[in-house]
Amino acid sequence: MAQIRPFAGIRFGKSFQDVSSVIAPPYDVLDDAQKVALQAKHPNNIVTVDLPFTPPKSVGPDSVYEKSNTTLQAWLKNGTLQRDTRRALYPYTQTYEYAGKTFHRRGFICLVKLTPFGQDVIPHEKTYKGPIEDRMKLMRATGVQLSPIFGLFSDPRGQVTSLLYSGLGKPEQTGTLDGVKNDLWSVIDAELENQIVDAMRGKPIYIADGHHRYTTALQYQADEIAANGGKPLPPAHPANWCMFVLVGMQDDGLLILPTHRLIGGMDGFDMQIFGNAVKDHFEIEQVQMRPEQFNDISQTAANNGKHEIGLYDGSTRRFYVLKLKNPDVLKSLEPKQSDAWRRLDVAILQRYLLDEVLQPEFAAPKELTRGYTADPTTIAKQVDGKQYQIALMLRPTPLPALEELGKHGEVMPQKSTYFYPKLATGMVMNPLIEKS
Numbered sequence: 001m002a003q004i005r006p007f008a009g010i011r012f013g014k015s016f017q018d019v020s021s022v023i024a025p026p027y028d029v030l031d032d033a034q035k036v037a038l039q040a041k042h043p044n045n046i047v048t049v050d051l052p053f054t055p056p057k058s059v060g061p062d063s064v065y066e067k068s069n070t071t072l073q074a075w076l077k078n079g080t081l082q083r084d085t086r087r088a089l090y091p092y093t094q095t096y097e098y099a100g101k102t103f104h105r106r107g108f109i110c111l112v113k114l115t116p117f118g119q120d121v122i123p124h125e126k127t128y129k130g131p132i133e134d135r136m137k138l139m140r141a142t143g144v145q146l147s148p149i150f151g152l153f154s155d156p157r158g159q160v161t162s163l164l165y166s167g168l169g170k171p172e173q174t175g176t177l178d179g180v181k182n183d184l185w186s187v188i189d190a191e192l193e194n195q196i197v198d199a200m201r202g203k204p205i206y207i208a209d210g211h212h213r214y215t216t217a218l219q220y221q222a223d224e225i226a227a228n229g230g231k232p233l234p235p236a237h238p239a240n241w242c243m244f245v246l247v248g249m250q251d252d253g254l255l256i257l258p259t260h261r262l263i264g265g266m267d268g269f270d271m272q273i274f275g276n277a278v279k280d281h282f283e284i285e286q287v288q289m290r291p292e293q294f295n296d297i298s299q300t301a302a303n304n305g306k307h308e309i310g311l312y313d314g315s316t317r318r319f320y321v322l323k324l325k326n327p328d329v330l331k332s333l334e335p336k337q338s339d340a341w342r343r344l345d346v347a348i349l350q351r352y353l354l355d356e357v358l359q360p361e362f363a364a365p366k367e368l369t370r371g372y373t374a375d376p377t378t379i380a381k382q383v384d385g386k387q388y389q390i391a392l393m394l395r396p397t398p399l400p401a402l403e404e405l406g407k408h409g410e411v412m413p414q415k416s417t418y419f420y421p422k423l424a425t426g427m428v429m430n431p432l433i434e435k436s
Contacts, residue, residue, distance in 0.1 A: 002120040003113040006087040009428040013082045019175035023426035027051040046426035057131040065141035088186040095181040105253030111241035122406035131212040145430040148245045149210030153203045155248030180421045208419045217242040243430035258394035259415040264369030266362035269389045283323045291379040310393030314383035340404040350413040374418040
């Protein structure tokens with residue numbers, strides 16, 4: 001099972017007790033305008049190093065990655081960034097508001113020993129070549145893992161969290177980003193570290209966010225082994241480890257939002273034709289509801305276990321709820337997948353509603369236009385019958401589904417989960433070059 005260890009991280013120097021102006025969202029959610037806005041907040045914002053080329057997930061020329069390293073080394077030399085002198089575990093809390101309620105998500109930053117996907121570290125999404133090549137070039141150029149992977153572990157009694165947080169005082173660094181307060185501490189108590197390492201030893205880790213970064217770390221490790229003549233690296237070699245933020249699955253601050261689908265390319269969409277096409281598997285009810293009401297937290301809790309998908313028709317501004325009658329709708333379409341996979345709302349939406357109904361009935365021979373949003377308040381504005389004709393709205397994917405699919409070695413369809421909020425980049429970084 002998973003092995004973790006403390007490490008001596010790189011952080012913004014002591015003059016940055018408030019890191020609000022220098023931290024950034026993950027690189028893959030940013031565009032050019034957002035990058036410029038972050039750089040305008042402070043000349044040393046980490047986005048300058050972490051996103052050397054846009055659009056994100058695409059591969060730039062070698063020169064942009066070399067420039068990132070030049071900037072990083074200058075910041076290390078002038079003290080903007082400093083490497084901790086002792087190895088530590090880093091408790092990390094994010095405080096945020098959602099739907100009128102305040103949440104505190106408590107985790108910690110550490111290194112996790114690399115193992116192939118599906119052993120100690122369990123994925124739930126596919127990965128693609130472009131983002132991996134981009135992250136590899138950046139990792140090679142800088143010799144640093146700049147942003148953590150978001151991992152989940154089972155901690156039903158809160159043992160790990162309680163051990164880490166029981167004696168903490170004032171945060172060492174704090175930063176507010178997009179309304180989310182990020183607090184960081186360091187724990188260098190050897191006895192406590194050993195307790196945490198032992199408590200985590202029997203627990204698999206499920207990747208919530210960062211599949212491409214983990215795959216990049218595996219490739220980096222393989223390259224280092226090849227450079228070592230194919231012989232295994234020493235156990236403590238930096239290439240054998242990868243930086244994670246780990247959060248207990250039972251943490252009260254862990255919030256999963258659905259990613260809703262915006263569907264276009266259907267000039268002749270008609271609700272009555274659609275209803276007739278799906279009547280064997282769904283009941284359809286028109287409701288007096290705005291899109292943003294569909295996945296209200298209280299409604300989600302009240303309807304736990306029900307298979308319901310929202311449909312907003314942009315041309316009529318009417319809202320419908322699709323209630324699944326046949327939970328085995330995917331059995332003949334995906335016979336090799338497990339029942340757990342086939343009964344995911346997101347799988348039913350993707351594999352049946354999109355592939356078997358909307359695409360052939362309303363879009364062929366063209367392809368559907370697909371957009372995504374986790375913010376239901378934007379749907380009515382975006383889905384106006386022009387670029388997008390309808391929105392298909394999901395309830396959050398239940399967290400136990402990650403564990404269940406992990407047992408079968410299966411991954412979910414694209415954009416099945418949105419763990420809110422995103423982790424901040426720049427709180428701690430992981431050097432991949434051993435300190436001399």
